[in-house]
Amino acid sequence: MITIGQLARYVGVSIKTIRVYHDKGLLPEPDRDASGYRRYGANDAIALIKIRTLAEAGVPLARIRDLRSATDEEYQQALREIDQDLTARIRGLRATQGRLRQLAAGHLAPLPAEVGPYLEDLARWGFTPRWVDLQRDLWVLVFATHPDRATALFRDQSGMLADPALRQLFLDHAHDLDADDPRIDTLARRITEATRQRYGAGELPQLDAESEIPALIQGTVNASSPAWRRLDALIRAGLGA
């Protein structure tokens, strides 16, 4: 008959763990020897190994306790569920690992294939790396929260910047302009015209939804400069929103 410390070493578990299992009714308290020490037999070791197998699989101790009084049928069913749960958790961890690697590579999350070239274009056209990174994160947010509308919004945006004249205006003027520079009015007019051309008289996708995310993003972009804030207001007014 071995002591609690020996049992703990054999099974690879702490003494405290065994005592907890006694307290919670997972493993019955064994008889004590003359000096009050717990004395264990081989059957206790076997029971403890079984308990650990389940506990390491993530089964709550209370559930393990209940399984002690389950029929064989219930027990097998429980084991099947635990197995499936384990499979799901392994899959989840692998997905997490994938996201982690995206994070390590500087990407917040994978984006649709068409966004990558657009971001590279931005860099090539002279937007600052800081700005490109912000754009990437914002698009992550849009694709994560509004997968249905994100693609349309993205094509709209990238189509706009595909026009070299508009692009040049963005690049040259908007960023470090005074808020009352008259060229902002010109820029706003050109953008409203281009937008009207794209959508005709129909509704404008950015403005019809009550969703907050596009507004949130516009706010973040606006926060970078008073000039952009005024530009946004002018465009909004020009489109009659």
Next chain:
Amino acid sequence: MITIGQLARYVGVSIKTIRVYHDKGLLPEPDRDASGYRRYGANDAIALIKIRTLAEAGVPLARIRDLRSATDEEYQQALREIDQDLTARIRGLRATQGRLRQLAAGHLAPLPAEVGPYLEDLARWGFTPRWVDLQRDLWVLVFATHPDRATALFRDQSGMLADPALRQLFLDHAHDLDADDPRIDTLARRITEATRQRYGAGELPQLDAESEIPALIQGTVNASSPAWRRLDALIRAGLGA
């Protein structure tokens, strides 16, 4: 600017979780609106997504907080460590799943290949299923706790039962015999003789070690019948231990 509930829904997390991240300094407290509600921007959402990616990878929140003030070098290094840790955890879970399936199949743990046929032989020779199961669990214990000596002990034991005469004695007599049946003496003599033959005058592997596990197992077996208890004592005496 969105509220805490909207942010929580977008990122797929509970409101409480966000508040906890504020309390622990993971995510800075945003400004409040006129009625004291927290108001979040897109950058908060981006930061929260990053935090969740790490938290789901099992990184403690305190560590995530510290990473906020790490250099890029440290950050990349930390991500590599987390990735490796994740790989290890996935491997561990797969191993656990394997052990779980052994458990579902009625085995406590995988045993060396040679043990399986031996257990099947036991069943074929007429030992009760209950007894065979006990034997399997006991061997699991021996192989788990004394991998170095388990194989020798096992070959010794299985060799003994390979002798049909000895086997028959075990089977017919020992189990439901009175403790003072004279045939036990005969049986003990035959076993000591066979053991001496096997090992000559050298040391006997079962008895030399101070390890408790073999004694534990012998005790468990003895507990099943007074006759076996006496048989064990006779063998011990006969071998001069």
Next chain:
DNA sequence: ACTTGCCCTGCCCCAAGGGCAGGGTTGAAC
């Protein structure tokens, strides 16, 4: 007789939130 290494119980502590109480806000419906 001392020391070292076990063992005992009872207590408080941790992370990562969950849940509830008690109270204020907002917006829409009646």
Next chain:
DNA sequence: GTTCAACCCTGCCCTTGGGGCAGGGCAAGT
């Protein structure tokens, strides 16, 4: 005008699976 549901706020206690410590009792070698 009020009432209702759906939000938000803070503060507090609860949970799981143990870890760790205090304060004390055995065991065994030297």
